[in-house]
Amino acid sequence: MFRIFKRTKIDDRIxxxxxxxxxxxxxxxxxxxxxxxxxxxxxxISEMRKSLTHSDKDQALAYIxxxxxxxxxxxxxxxxxxxxxxxx
Numbered sequence: 001m002f003r004i005f006k007r008t009k010i011d012d013r014i015x016x017x018x019x020x021x022x023x024x025x026x027x028x029x030x031x032x033x034x035x036x037x038x039x040x041x042x043x044x045i046s047e048m049r050k051s052l053t054h055s056d057k058d059q060a061l062a063y064i065x066x067x068x069x070x071x072x073x074x075x076x077x078x079x080x081x082x083x084x085x086x087x088x
Contacts, residue, residue, distance in 0.1 A: 014069070018076035027084070034077045041070045 022030060048063035 015072050015076050018073055019080060022077055022080040023083075030077060030081055030084075034074065034081070037070055037074045037077060041067060041074065044070060 022033065025033065044063050044067050048060050048067065051057070051060040051063060
């Protein structure tokens, strides 16, 4: 039997808050932010892999949700960086 899970959509307010916050930080801090998010996502995926091999599906779902939020954070940071680079 298949179970259909409702996909959770990330609240756009999170991205808007991050865009506002990140637009006020310096370039080195923005790069550090991107690096930290990237590192966190890697660790999160590693932990999710362990959860899946130990049949801890509920924990894996929590890691998926965290990864989704991390991905939104990374996209927001990259958007700010791109706007700074392309701004005349």
